[in-house]
Amino acid sequence: MQIFMQQLINGLSLGSIYALLALGYTMIYGIVKIIHFAHGDVYMLGAFFGYYTINVWHFNFIMALFSSMIFCALVGMLIEFVAYRPLRHSSRIAVLITAIGVSYFLENGMSVLFSGDTRDFPQVIKQVNYEWFGIRVTNVQLLIFVTTIILMIVLQLIVKKTKMGRAMRAAAADPVAAELMGININGTISFVFAIGSAMAGAAGVLIGLYYNSIEPTMGLTPGIKAFVAAVVGGVGSIPGAAVGAVIIGCLESLMQAIGFSAFKDAAVYVVLIIVLLFLPAGLFGNKQPEKV
Amino acid sequence: MKTRWQTIAIWFVCMAAGYGIIYAGEMTGVVDTFIENMLVMMGINIILAVSLNLIVGFSGQFSLGHAGFMAIGAYATGIMTQTESTFAGLIFSMITGIVITIVIALIVGVPTLRLKGDYLAIATMGAAEIIRLTANNLKITNGPAGLYNIPQLATWPLVYIMMCLTIIIVANFVHSKTGRAIRAVRNDELAATAMGINATKYKLMAFVMGASLAAVGGSLYASYLQSIAPSNFNIMESVSILIIVVLGGIGSITGSVIAAVVLGAIDTILQNFGSLRMVIYAVMLIVIMIAKPSGLMGRREFSIGKWLAKRTAKKQAAAES
Numbered sequence: 001m002q003i004f005m006q007q008l009i010n011g012l013s014l015g016s017i018y019a020l021l022a023l024g025y026t027m028i029y030g031i032v033k034i035i036h037f038a039h040g041d042v043y044m045l046g047a048f049f050g051y052y053t054i055n056v057w058h059f060n061f062i063m064a065l066f067s068s069m070i071f072c073a074l075v076g077m078l079i080e081f082v083a084y085r086p087l088r089h090s091s092r093i094a095v096l097i098t099a100i101g102v103s104y105f106l107e108n109g110m111s112v113l114f115s116g117d118t119r120d121f122p123q124v125i126k127q128v129n130y131e132w133f134g135i136r137v138t139n140v141q142l143l144i145f146v147t148t149i150i151l152m153i154v155l156q157l158i159v160k161k162t163k164m165g166r167a168m169r170a171a172a173a174d175p176v177a178a179e180l181m182g183i184n185i186n187g188t189i190s191f192v193f194a195i196g197s198a199m200a201g202a203a204g205v206l207i208g209l210y211y212n213s214i215e216p217t218m219g220l221t222p223g224i225k226a227f228v229a230a231v232v233g234g235v236g237s238i239p240g241a242a243v244g245a246v247i248i249g250c251l252e253s254l255m256q257a258i259g260f261s262a263f264k265d266a267a268v269y270v271v272l273i274i275v276l277l278f279l280p281a282g283l284f285g286n287k288q289p290e291k292v
Numbered sequence: 293m294k295t296r297w298q299t300i301a302i303w304f305v306c307m308a309a310g311y312g313i314i315y316a317g318e319m320t321g322v323v324d325t326f327i328e329n330m331l332v333m334m335g336i337n338i339i340l341a342v343s344l345n346l347i348v349g350f351s352g353q354f355s356l357g358h359a360g361f362m363a364i365g366a367y368a369t370g371i372m373t374q375t376e377s378t379f380a381g382l383i384f385s386m387i388t389g390i391v392i393t394i395v396i397a398l399i400v401g402v403p404t405l406r407l408k409g410d411y412l413a414i415a416t417m418g419a420a421e422i423i424r425l426t427a428n429n430l431k432i433t434n435g436p437a438g439l440y441n442i443p444q445l446a447t448w449p450l451v452y453i454m455m456c457l458t459i460i461i462v463a464n465f466v467h468s469k470t471g472r473a474i475r476a477v478r479n480d481e482l483a484a485t486a487m488g489i490n491a492t493k494y495k496l497m498a499f500v501m502g503a504s505l506a507a508v509g510g511s512l513y514a515s516y517l518q519s520i521a522p523s524n525f526n527i528m529e530s531v532s533i534l535i536i537v538v539l540g541g542i543g544s545i546t547g548s549v550i551a552a553v554v555l556g557a558i559d560t561i562l563q564n565f566g567s568l569r570m571v572i573y574a575v576m577l578i579v580i581m582i583a584k585p586s587g588l589m590g591r592r593e594f595s596i597g598k599w600l601a602k603r604t605a606k607k608q609a610a611a612e613s
Contacts, residue, residue, distance in 0.1 A: 082578075083578055083582070087585055090586075091542070091585065093542060094581050094586070097534070097535055097538045097539075097577065097581050098577070098578050098581045100577070101574045101581065104571075104573065105578070108571045109571050109574075111567065111570075112567050228414070262429045263425065265425055269422050270418075272415070272418045276407055276411055276415050277404070277406075280406075280411065
């Protein structure tokens with residue numbers, strides 16, 4: 001039971017990181033209907049920017065987190081402007097290939113610039129362990145939960161309460177009608193990329209603190225897992241992305257706990273296929289009637 | 293009828309000429325080991341791309357799991373030819389790989405082909421990853437280290453012949469009655485169903501056929517390169533096959549062949565750039581896609597039959613007037 005609870009805590013921390021990434025996927029997919037394949041690499045850039053600001057400019061954690069979020073927001077808007085906007089009306093497979101191109105570019109560009117080595121992330125926060133009933137929680141884990149929850153509440157408020165959020169929902173529901181109603185579609189899409197990428201940047205800094213190491217190819221696997229989480233939760237739904245991510249994170253940790261760590265990734269994909277078969281719209285997605 | 297035989301004859305001459313050119317290159321030493329390796333990889337990529345094009349282009353099912361089926365073929369050959377290292381053993385292992393792939397493609401396809409678009413892509417990607425992770429954890433596949441010292445039974449002539457066979461099979465298949473049904477389902481599933489076409493059956497047919505051809509590609513890959521590891525068959529491998537298909541034009545066999553050759557040549561040239569190779573490759577990919585989103589060929593095909601028919605029609609028109 002103790003081991004189970006311990007793994008649950010670890011799974012929750014991992015799930016929170018996935019959740020921050022999955023939010024970006026789900027919002028971007030919701031509005032432009034493309035798999036933003038380079039999202040995991042934006043997260044990698046966030047981690048590297050955090051590394052840079054902490055080491056060179058001696059930022060503290062909060063400053064590093066915010067600067068990294070702003071940096072990633074700019075990167076996200078740039079990616080959308082350069083690689084996706086010219087293909088707004090082309091087939092979706094063509095956009096997917098450009099997204100893969102962007103991903104290759106960021107990964108290999110970073111490898112060329114900063115070498116492909118793994119490097120240690122500076123520990124701006126001294127690790128403190130808390131013990132409750134034999135379950136160990138570190139302050140970094142608590143920080144991850146708190147940051148994720150705050151960011152998710154802020155995001156939910158932006159989407160539900162602000163004018164921009166209403167524009168986002170309108171553009172996701174029907175881009176043509178939204179444009180006719182005077183919504184600036186390009187601006188709205190840029191904004192969605194900015195917010196989604198900022199979340200990825202925050203996740204990058206947090207994972208740097210949690211795992212202590214960063215490398216240029218670190219974005220690939222979490223990127224795919226987060227996308228799986230977004231699909232499991234229901235693409236387009238913010239609570240869905242969070243729940244899906246926590247499920248995936250916990251599943252991975254529990255598989256590790258019962259001694260099947262070699263099959264933890266396979267388990268994630270099995271869950272994905274099962275969810276897709278029985279709930280094609282995901283756990284929280286609204287089921288759309290088939291268009292005739 | 294006459295043009296039909298002419299078409300077949302011209303294609304046969306073209307294929308024989310291609311063989312002759314490579315053979316002459318081998319004899320005169322123009323084609324050294326390095327270039328031969330490049331040509332064989334192009335051939336294998338053509339097999340993989342044409343078979344994926346059957347799934348993505350002609351039946352319209354967005355699959356991201358081609359590397360998984362390739363892995364089955366590769367491992368079948370890798371395991372079986374180590375004990376039975378003869379040419380017959382290679383062919384037998386290839387057939388075994390195809391049979392296993394057909395079974396697995398049916399298991400994967402029956403439930404997942406109900407999904408559409410990106411969801412299908414994610415589901416097939418998951419299935420391919422499960423295949424890869426299984427190979428990563430089994431004893432018979434030697435885990436993450438993979439298999440090495442596989443006897444090199446596949447030589448360039450075999451790859452060339454298999455490549456030609458794949459193109460012939462797929463090209464004839466998509467123009468057969470079944471192929472027409474498959475394309476009808478791609479264009480409008482509802483209308484096709486209304487005309488009495490069993491959509492699921494034809495989608496599954498294209499999926500299984502594409503997958504089994506991928507297994508052939510995998511077999512040749514394992515036998516020619518002599519070593520395989522699960523990491524050779526990850527998502528990135530599926531993606532690189534998809535890139536060939538999309539760059540060539542989704543639904544164009546000619547496009548897939550041209551794109552496989554062009555990308556193979558580019559890859560070889562970029563070897564000189566060292567670590568910048570992938571950066572240049574990535575930029576090129578983005579630029580080509582933005583400049584020509586429908587791929588090099590779109591849905592057009594190069595067809596000698598049509599060309600001949602046009603010529604005779606012109607001649608007749610000239611004779612009449």
